[in-house]
Amino acid sequence: MKIIKNLGLIIFLIALALFTALPFFGSYSVESREAVEQTLKPEEMALFGEEFIAETQGKTYSDSWGIVSPALKVYHEKNDALIAAQDWGNVVYSTDKDLGLRIARMSQNGPVSQNKGLFLFLTFGLGIIGSLMWIIPNLILDGPPGIKNDGVYHSSATNRGWIGIATAVWLIGFYIVLYFYPWLMVESITVADPVKGLFIAGQQASQWFLYGMLYVVAMVVMGIRMYIKYRHNKYQMVRTTSVLFFQIIFAFLLVEILPIFGLPGKDLKNAMPLDYTFLYKYNVEQLLDAGMFGLFLLIWGFVLALIVVPTLVYFYGKRWYCSWVCGCGGLAETLGDPYRQLSNKKMWAWKLERWLVHGVLVFAGLLTIWVGWHTFTALSGPDGGDGQSTLLGISAYNLRDWYGFLIGSIFAGVIGTGFYPYFGNRSWCRFGCPLAAYMGIVQRFKSRFRITTNGGQCISCGNCSTYCEQGIDVRAYAQKGQNIVRASCVGCGVCSAVCPRGVLKLENGPEEGRFGNEGPIVLGNDGFKIEV
């Protein structure tokens, strides 16, 4: 068994090393003028096409940075000159990410783009096989079903040791490349082409398709780990099934399948304000252009955020979304499960959490008002007008850019996932997610959900607090016989699972008595009562 496990680890590491090394496999050159003309948009071609062709003629670059950076340099020089001359009619608004990736795609040569299937197997295939060989033997090696957290704080992977730090560096690097320099990973994106082709034959994958595929694979593989680890706990089994279902069907398959029928590929469960692009002009226009289904999506977006979300939080707590449906939560509960104990339980972290997460909620609210106003004025104004993008002297475009950069990319991605092995698996959900903040307010003040403490049975051991991914000091309540009613609780149920004395239970019930023991005396002491 141990041999299979170790062999699995080796196979996984080989696949990971290969995947990481892919950017160095290709070579990049411009084949022909036609290729450039097909890749660049006409306005881009007009702006800097000739210079780019002249610059790259006859040259071969060993990495995508080499060919993309001169292109971006000449693009910006030319464009800046137009802006300086206020020649707005000819200014081009392409983003570096999009332009860079198109140029890298056009110019790539080498083994990966010629053997996509082979490299798909060597990276994703071997990665999956290796990790399953590592995970499945735990069925036997870990002994009978039950909580098995032995060695969590002895392992450098899960106690912020060197493996943890190395993992964090890899993840952070991955997210930075994905969000800001996608052309660097053009070979990795190419590997996803055969899978993309299953949906629409011959179509190329984007960096987001690769990311979606990686996301699903990571969740399924680590979901299998959850099934094995918590096979004695049906709540965890059902919940894991739920997050996998919503990720695979709603966040991945439907998003790919809908466009096949000419419909917008939207993730139907992605609620505002987590989905901050919903009211962006391009999105609303796309939905309005998509007939009845588009109109349905537009209405559903509002119904989901304003009616479905708060109603279900009232009945079941925010767990129905955060740890049963949400994609960020789904990744945290599967890939992130080994890191849950690393969340900070200190009082100062709780204070920081309240400032940050509600700050982001305010930011998201402002963004929604600004882009909503912009979209509304554009659509209700004369045809083809851009509407009023500026309100109270602040530009909706600026807000969009800052929110997208700071919250959408840095906070949710780089910090939220990149720092799993350091800050734990829910730092985005706890400190940054505006939807979590919104639902948290409902959960704290108007909900039937609570975690009930079982009378006086708590022994203050601290397993609940340690394994709370949201950094709630569960024990502080349990040892006083109080129930846990906290805005940040995502209802993962792990506190209840790791409790060695059967003290905690997630429950929905009448709001009366929701906070549990209010007196200083814990159940079991009949000597006296103290009125509070």
Place this chain on the structure above:
Amino acid sequence: MSKIVIIGNGVSGITAARHIRKNSDDEILVISKETKYFYSRTALMYVYMGHMRFQDIQPYEPWFWEKNRIDLLEDQVEKIDTASRSLIMKSGSDVKYDKLILALGSKPNKFGWPGQDLKGVQGLYSKQDLDELEENSPSAKRMVIVGGGLIGVELAEMALSRGIEVTFLVRESKFWGNVLPDEEGKLISNHIKEHHVDLRFNTELKEIIDDGTGRAKGVITSTGEEIECQIVGLTAGVSPNVDFVKDSEIEVQRGVMVNEYLETNIPDIYAIGDCAQFNEPVNGRRPIEQVWYTGRIMGETLAQTICGNRKAYDPGPWFNSAKFFDIEYQTYGIVSAQRADDEDHYYWEHSDGKICLHIVWEKESLKFRGINVFGIRMRHHLFDQWLKEEASIKTVMENLKTANFDPEFFSSYEAKIVDGFNLKTGMNVELKKKNWWRNLLNA
């Protein structure tokens, strides 16, 4: 404002300190020779197994003590001078007190076994024991554990988590025989064996063998067998840690003698927790109770007395819990190892041999007396109420679904349990649908 000194920072001492602070402005000083900060003694095993770090089993952050003006002193009390109301410390200093609370805890029993003081022979009670176990572990291949109780099982689980094999010597013919009825003892024994523990019943420790350097290299059992091992775990119970009190005016027998108000024979000196011995049993309980919960209740109670609201120790119905490897255990009321003549009982066990329920009632009156559950969680509130109001066994069985405290989606066994109960007793209990549990509460 008086100065209250508490010796011992375990759960009873710290609970007393917290509640005194709630009700008064007195100066509070807690003295411990063990650790600076309060930690959960019951959680030491999880630190060794790597589930938590030592700081994680401390329920309060370091700023808590300063904020609540609870002074902490790491030192050892050598002598209590009751005449001058002062403590003579190991460091040489004197500590004055107006009121003194002894919350001294326990120490592992040693019954005069030859070799019991060799290196590698140890109990598991204190932080120091944990440190010692860490030192003993790297070179250990086998541990012999002596004494079949809760700490013994914990120690076995700990050793196995580090790949140390375990031989477990139990004097009785079954596991935890003085507490558990046969059925539960057997279920747990099977589970312990499932974890590959070499469990030996009716076997006692005779002698621990010296390897020539003052370190244990094995044991000889009462059957004459020699078992090679590097660690010997002594878990045959604990006794009050009261040696240094014996030289004072304070009356000590096995523990520090107290009345129901937790007062010793000397005014303004009190004892709580493991170290207290009641001169008359309270609520029919044993004179010395070495349980987390009773230590906490004593701390809560004494704080009232100290703050001028004199209260007797009056614990409610008995309850306890534990975990044996993967199987959780809860108990409410009294389920004795040996059934009394006036009692009837019903035992149900799941076919997987890891889940069971054992319930006891008075034959004549059908009054519910107690329940043991393994692998099922039950609500403390409801059982506390049923025990206090002397509810009928029928009431309990009818409401079993509402009393269940298992997480959502867990399999439910109440129907099978009640069917079996009716079959065995000839009663005709109808299982009620699950109700919101607070609807069954009186107050």
